[in-house]
Structures are given as structure tokens and as C-alpha cells.
Amino acid sequence: MNRKVALFVPCFIDQALPQAAIDTVTVLRRVGWDVIFPEDQTCCGQPGFNTGHWETALPCAERFVRVFSDYEYIVCPSGSCTSMVRKHYPELLASSPSHDEAVAVGKRVYEFAEFLVRIAGVTDVGASFPHSVAYHPSCHATRELGIYAEPLELLRAVRDIDLRPLPNEAECCGFGGMFSTKFGMISAAMGDTKAVNIELSGAEFVTAIDPSCLMHLSGVFGATGRKSKTIYLAGVLASSSAATAGARE
Amino acid sequence: MSTAAQEFLRKAVIKSADLEHRATIQRAVTSYDAAVAKGKLRFADWEAARTLCAAIKADAIANLAQYLTEFEQHVTSRGGHVHWAENAEQANDYVVEVAKARNVKTVVKSKSMVTEEIHLAAALQKIGVTVWETDLGEFIVQLRNEPPYHIVTPAMHLSRYQIADLFRDKLGENVEDADPVRLVAAARVALRRAFFSAEMGISGANFLVADSGMVAISTNEGNGRLTTSIPRIHVVVTGIEKIIPRMSDLAALWPVLATSGTGQPITTYSTLVRGPRTASEPDGPEEFHVVLVDNGRTGLLANPETEEVLKCIRCGACLNICPIFKQVGGHTYGTIYPGPIGSIYTPRTAGLSEWGHLSYACSLCTACKGVCPVKIDLPKQLLGTRRDFIAAGNVKPAERVGFAAFRWAAADPARFRLLAWMGRKALAAVNALGLSGTALDPMRVWTKYRSPMTLPKQSFREWWRENGNK
Numbered sequence: 001m002n003r004k005v006a007l008f009v010p011c012f013i014d015q016a017l018p019q020a021a022i023d024t025v026t027v028l029r030r031v032g033w034d035v036i037f038p039e040d041q042t043c044c045g046q047p048g049f050n051t052g053h054w055e056t057a058l059p060c061a062e063r064f065v066r067v068f069s070d071y072e073y074i075v076c077p078s079g080s081c082t083s084m085v086r087k088h089y090p091e092l093l094a095s096s097p098s099h100d101e102a103v104a105v106g107k108r109v110y111e112f113a114e115f116l117v118r119i120a121g122v123t124d125v126g127a128s129f130p131h132s133v134a135y136h137p138s139c140h141a142t143r144e145l146g147i148y149a150e151p152l153e154l155l156r157a158v159r160d161i162d163l164r165p166l167p168n169e170a171e172c173c174g175f176g177g178m179f180s181t182k183f184g185m186i187s188a189a190m191g192d193t194k195a196v197n198i199e200l201s202g203a204e205f206v207t208a209i210d211p212s213c214l215m216h217l218s219g220v221f222g223a224t225g226r227k228s229k230t231i232y233l234a235g236v237l238a239s240s241s242a243a244t245a246g247a248r249e
Numbered sequence: 250m251s252t253a254a255q256e257f258l259r260k261a262v263i264k265s266a267d268l269e270h271r272a273t274i275q276r277a278v279t280s281y282d283a284a285v286a287k288g289k290l291r292f293a294d295w296e297a298a299r300t301l302c303a304a305i306k307a308d309a310i311a312n313l314a315q316y317l318t319e320f321e322q323h324v325t326s327r328g329g330h331v332h333w334a335e336n337a338e339q340a341n342d343y344v345v346e347v348a349k350a351r352n353v354k355t356v357v358k359s360k361s362m363v364t365e366e367i368h369l370a371a372a373l374q375k376i377g378v379t380v381w382e383t384d385l386g387e388f389i390v391q392l393r394n395e396p397p398y399h400i401v402t403p404a405m406h407l408s409r410y411q412i413a414d415l416f417r418d419k420l421g422e423n424v425e426d427a428d429p430v431r432l433v434a435a436a437r438v439a440l441r442r443a444f445f446s447a448e449m450g451i452s453g454a455n456f457l458v459a460d461s462g463m464v465a466i467s468t469n470e471g472n473g474r475l476t477t478s479i480p481r482i483h484v485v486v487t488g489i490e491k492i493i494p495r496m497s498d499l500a501a502l503w504p505v506l507a508t509s510g511t512g513q514p515i516t517t518y519s520t521l522v523r524g525p526r527t528a529s530e531p532d533g534p535e536e537f538h539v540v541l542v543d544n545g546r547t548g549l550l551a552n553p554e555t556e557e558v559l560k561c562i563r564c565g566a567c568l569n570i571c572p573i574f575k576q577v578g579g580h581t582y583g584t585i586y587p588g589p590i591g592s593i594y595t596p597r598t599a600g601l602s603e604w605g606h607l608s609y610a611c612s613l614c615t616a617c618k619g620v621c622p623v624k625i626d627l628p629k630q631l632l633g634t635r636r637d638f639i640a641a642g643n644v645k646p647a648e649r650v651g652f653a654a655f656r657w658a659a660a661d662p663a664r665f666r667l668l669a670w671m672g673r674k675a676l677a678a679v680n681a682l683g684l685s686g687t688a689l690d691p692m693r694v695w696t697k698y699r700s701p702m703t704l705p706k707q708s709f710r711e712w713w714r715e716n717g718n719k
Contacts, residue, residue: 009709009710011659011665011669013709014669014708014709014710015669015672015673015708015709016702016704016705017705018705018707018708018709018712019705021709022709022712025717035717037709037710037713037717039662039710039713040662041662042658042659042660042661042662042665043655043659043665045659047655048652048655048656049632050613050632050635051609051635051639051648051652052632052635052636052637052638052639052640053639053644053652054636054639055656056652056653056655056656056659059656059659059660060656060659063659063660091629139612139613139614139615139616140613140615143614143615143616143618143619144615170616171572171614171616172572172612172614172616174572174612175612176611176612176613176614177612177613178609179609179610179611179612179613180612180695181694181695182609182694183258183261183573183609183610184694184695184697184698185261185262185265185266185698186261186265186573186576186577186610187612187698188265188698188699189265189266189271189576190572190573190576190612191699193271193572193575193576215702216699218700219695219696219698219699219700219701219702220698220699221700222699222700222701223698223699223700
């Protein structure tokens with residue numbers, strides 16, 4: 001019998017970037033895991049927490065803990081939202097009755113690439129992606145969760161991929177949640193700096209384990225006439241030919 | 250929005266689009282990065298050194314009053330004077346009084362951010378004293394009538410060509426090809442005259458050593474030594490958080506500060522001074538004053554959540570790694586301390602409502618946390634500042650309504666689905682009408698700088714209902 005994961009789909013992915021979650025489901029099933037989507041989930045609370053609106057973040061977090069408390073493995077197609085639950089719930093819920101449960105749930109939430117490599121023990125998911133790709137290590141995944149090697153291992157196992165090193169890879173792309181709208185001019189300038197480095201890498205695509213960074217970069221590329229394309233990691237891993245990659249951009 | 254917030258936005262728009270500025274800072278930071286990477290290799294264990302420095306500063310902050318009193322006793326026992334200043338005004342008044350009483354006409358200053366913070370030079374100029382900044386970078390920005398751009402490298406934003414033009418206009422020196430060696434020589438001529446005419450030298454302090462009453466000063470140009478030894482009066486103006494318990498602590502702090510600040514093993518001149526000239530000493534000042542400035546620091550100390558901010562040794566590492574600093578530069582912040590540390594320090598000490606916006610000028614990339622040599626959790630401090638800013642009622646009506654709606658929707662999946670569906674339909678209509686990116690676009694804050702998003706026909710949860718169980 002297949003083992004089971006509960007999918008935690010961040011609110012903006014649910015509404016704006018569903019393909020990232022659909023590809024996540026595809027890959028998880030392909031490597032032999034059953035996927036369920038607890039439909040009572042809404043938002044993890046990160047938007048409120050990061051903007052100082054803890055009164056909005058708190059009920060979101062308490063709901064999250066309630067909805068996911070029964071699952072052994074919770075998988076999320078975002079490093080940042082995974083980090084919110086694992087690293088920031090203990091502080092946000094410090095005086096909530098859900099605190100202990102939140103700490104326990106936080107230990108069972110995994111970012112998608114981290115889950116595949118560390119828990120499922122898979123690096124080759126049988127994908128083929130005949131394109132040049134640069135990996136952008138997103139901030140929270142890399143610095144807060146220590147996820148760096150896993151997505152690269154998964155990418156290296158993809159057939160026909162041409163993986164390119166990204167200059168100054170550790171620098172932020174400029175998304176930063178509400179930062180991207182409060183200080184759009186700085187956010188876009190940071191995105192442009194990242195875009196220059198992506199072009200320097202010579203890669204056709206930039207990939208990451210945070211669809212939010214890619215959504216922002218894609219918008220910056222569009223506004224400045226750059227040719228680079230974005231694709232979420234699960235999109236690469238779900239691909240078996242060049243045609244499907246094109247459909248997922 | 251506060252005046253400071255409006256000003257920040259105005260300058261940020263200009264600097265973010267200034268590609269020449271971006272290239273200048275990128276060049277400076279790239280050479281800094283290379284030097285620091287090399288510098289860290291000199292340590293057998295850089296992380297252990299950080300841990301040690303963090304522990305030393307944590308101890309100093311936890312026992313601040315005791316260590317400061319110990320320091321004071323040592324200084325006064327050798328005939329020096331210690332003045333405790335609660336705010337900028339008290340600190341400036343004291344120095345102005347000393348200058349007046351001793352008939353001081355000329356002051357030389359070595360680099361000190363605290364004197365920038367309290368605007369000491371202006372207070373002295375007001376009574377007719379000529380003030381010379383003697384750190385080369387500070388000298389340059391003083392000639393330009395600007396505040397320092399960066400806490401360690403005040404003229405980071407200028408090219409040698411701009412400096413050559415400045416020296417021609419202000420010093421009457423024509424430096425051929427903007428040759429850096431000749432530029433330094435031109436500045437040296439002007440500054441040597443100042444050193445030998447000054448009656449008072451004012452320095453900051455990098456560390457105050459409690460167990461020996463010593464003032465430790467790190468400089469790279471020797472101007473700190475000249476400032477503290479030639480004029481007959483030496484005044485140290487510094488923040489109370491600069492105290493460290495023991496002389497032996499410098500063995501860790503000096504190299505760590507230099508490495509984080511510039512990549513050097515130790516700064517070129519590492520100076521220790523402890524009081525007026527004694528009978529057996531051939532030189533040194535006749536008078537020695539230390540002004541210990543609070544100016545909001547005890548407010549940080551009183552809150553257990555913010556006291557760690559006082560561990561800061563002003564190395565500038567968090568500025569140099571900050572991708573926002575690299576785009577907007579030091580002057581955009583409108584503060585004495587720019588970058589991540591300044592975006593915490595300023596709202597916490599100079600007013601949350603006026604300066605709280607700075608805590609949002611951060612993408613929470615957390616890179617600064619990894620480079621802080623005394624392990625201040627800067628991202629956590631920024632988040633705490635934001636929380637307190639909102640709790641104090643600093644929220645725009647639209648944002649308040651937005652979060653209230655979000656809270657209402659997120660409390661129930663059916664409402665969440667409904668509100669999100671309506672939002673997607675509304676945006677699709679805006680896009681269909683060709684209004685995307687115009688003033689009527691509700692997503693203008695996004696599309697002003699980015700191409701419009703392609704909206705999916707279905708949300709994931711809709712897709713899941715149709716396909717999830719297949």
C-alpha cells in the first residue's frame with residue numbers, strides 16, 4: 001500500500017499558480033505516494049505575520065494546526081510557507097493553546113524537494129527536460145530551512161537537462177511578499193539584478209522551489225523585455241518531453 | 250504616512266532606477282566580499298569567533314551599568330572626566346562648554362557615528378569653531394556637505410573622478426588623472442595643517458574596556474592617533490553600548506570587527522588611550538573627557554526583546570550584504586545608521602511612527618543574520634518592529650480593511666473560495682478591458698513594475714474537486 005502525504009497548498013499558489021501544485025501532485029504520485037488535499041485549509045498566516053498583522057496571522061496559524069494535526073507527512077510546494085510553519089509558528093503561537101501542537105505539526109511539514117530527497121529517498125523521478133536551467137536558491141528555503149543540495153540533486157538526475165551555475169545565486173530576487181507591493185521600485189530593481197545574473201548564466205529557464213519568487217521574476221522579465229523563462233521545480237520534474245515544458249511556463 | 254516615509258519612497262524611486270549608482274555599489278561590495286571571504290579564512294573557526302564575540306557583548310549588555318561604572322572609576326582615577334549624557338543635547342552642551350571654556354577655535358575629528366547621530370559638528374560650528382573631519386571618507390563627504398553614506402565607508406558611493414572634481418572645486422587642487430595616491434596626498438596636506446592647529450581632538454570609540462578604563466579605537470589612516478595625541482584636549486564621544494568587560498576581549502573583538510568591516514586581519518591602526526598625559530609621558534593631551542551617550546539606548550535595553558540590538562559593533566556587514574541597501578544606497582534611508590541595523594535601531598530609538606516604515610524596506614531575505622559577527626537576529630528584530638508599528642496603530646485604512654477581509658475569508662474555506670473566486674473574476678475583467686497597469690487596475694501596485702499575471706481558469710482547489718481523486 002502506498003504511503004500518504006497531505007498537501008499544504010499556499011493560498012497564492014491555490015489561486016494564482018495552481019499548476020505548481022498540480023505538478024507537485026503528479027510527481028508525488030509518480031514516485032509512489034498517495035496525495036490528499038485537506039480542503040479545510042486556507043492560508044498559513046505568513047502575509048499577516050510578515051507585515052506586522054499578527055492578529056490576522058494568529059487565527060490562520062491556529063486553523064492550519066487544526067487542519068493538519070492528523071497527518072504524518074505534510075508536503076508544501078514552497079520553502080517560504082514551510083518555513084513559516086516550522087520556524088515561525090512557535091513564536092507566533094507562543095501564548096496560544098495550540099502552541100505545542102504547532103511545534104509538533106511544524107516538524108512534519110516538508111518542502112517538496114526536501115520531502116522527495118530526505119523522506120521519500122528519491123532523486124531520479126524519471127523526468128526529462130532538454131533545456132538549459134539555472135537554479136535560484138530562494139532565501140527562506142536556503143537560509144532558514146537549510147534546503148540547498150536537495151533540489152540540485154533532483155535537477156541533476158533529470159535527463160537531457162543543462163544545469164547552469166547562477167552568478168551571485170544567494171542574493172534575494174526581490175519578491176519578499178508585501179515588500180513587492182509596498183516598495184515595488186526596489187523589488188523590481190532587485191528582480192532586474194537577478195535577471196541580469198540569470199542572463200549571464202546563459203540559461204533559458206530559471207527554476208526555484210518557491211513559485212512566488214518565480215511569479216515576481218516572470219513579471220519583471222515581462223516588463224523589461226527579457227527573454228528568460230521561469231518554471232517551478234515540480235514543473236521540471238513532471239516533464240517528460242520538451243512539449244510539456246512549454247505548456248507549463 | 251510619515252514625512253520620513255514619503256521622503257524614503259521619493260528617494261527610493263530615483264536610486265532604484267539609477268544604474269550608475271547600482272554599478273558603483275556593486276563594484277564596492279564585490280571587492281568587499283572578496284576581501285571578507287579571504288579574511289574569514291584566517292580564522293581557524295570563524296563561527297566559534299562569532300559565538301565568542303556574541304557572548305562577550307551579551308555579557309556586557311546584561312551588566313551594562315556595572316561595567317560602565319568600572320570604566321568610569323578607572324578614567325577618573327587617572328584625572329580624566331566622564332560625562333553621562335541622556336540625550337544628544339546634553340552631550341553637545343557638554344562638549345560646547347568645554348570648547349568655550351578652553352577657548353577652542355579648531356577641532357579635528359576622527360570618524361565617529363555617534364557624533365553624526367547627535368550632530369555635534371553643527372553644535373560646535375554654531376559657536377564659531379572650525380570642525381575638520383580627518384577620516385578621508387568623512388572629509389570627502391564633509392566637503393560635499395553630505396552625511397556619511399555608509400557607517401564604515403562614508404564615501405562608498407563616489408568614484409575617484411568625482412572626488413578629483415570635488416578637490417579641485419573645494420581645495421583648489423588639480424589632481425591629474427584622478428590618481429588615488431595623489432588624491433590622498435592632497436587631502437593629507439589640508440589635514441596636516443588642521444591637526445597642528447587644533448586645540449581639541451574628538452574621537453569616537455570602538456570599544457570601552459571596563460577592567461582597565463581604556464578606549465579602543467580602530468582606524469586605517471592614522472588619523473585616530475593624531476586626533477587623540479596632538480591637540481591639548483581629547484574628547485571621546487561614544488554610545489554606552491560600546492563597553493566590553495575585559496582587555497583580553499579585544500583579542501577576539503578587534504580581529505572580528507576588522508574582518509567583518511573590511512576583510513582586514515586587524516585595522517592598520519589599533520589605538521588604546523586611557524587618559525591625559527602623565528608626568529613621565531612625552532606627549533598626549535593635557536585634558537581627557539569621555540562623553541557616554543544614551544540617546545535612546547536604554548530604551549532598547551529596557552525591553553528584553555530588543556536589548557540584543559545593543560550588541561552591534563558597527564562593522565557594516567549587514568549593510569554590505571543587504572540587497573535593498575545595494576539598490577537604494579545609504580542616503581535614501583534618511584538616517585544616521587542605514588541598512589538592516591539602522592532599520593531596527595532608528596524606529597526603536599527615534600520614533601516608531603516616524604521611522605517604522607524602514608522595518609518594511611526589507612524583503613526578509615535573512616542574509617544579514619548570517620553575517621552579523623555578534624549574531625543579532627536582525628530579521629526577527631525587523632519583524633518585531635513591524636508588529637509593534639502595527640500595534641501602535643500605524644496602518645493605512647486600505648491595509649486595515651484588506652487584512653480584516655483576509656482574516657474573515659481565511660477563517661472559513663467556503664468564504665475563502667468565494668472571495669478568491671470573486672477576486673480572480675474581477676482581475677480577469679480588468680485584464681479583458683485592457684485596464685491592466687492603468688490607474689484603474691486594482692493590481693497597480695504589482696503591475697506598475699511587472700507585466701500582468703496570467704490568471705488561471707481554475708484554482709487548485711477547483712482542479713482538485715474535478716481531478717484530485719482520479
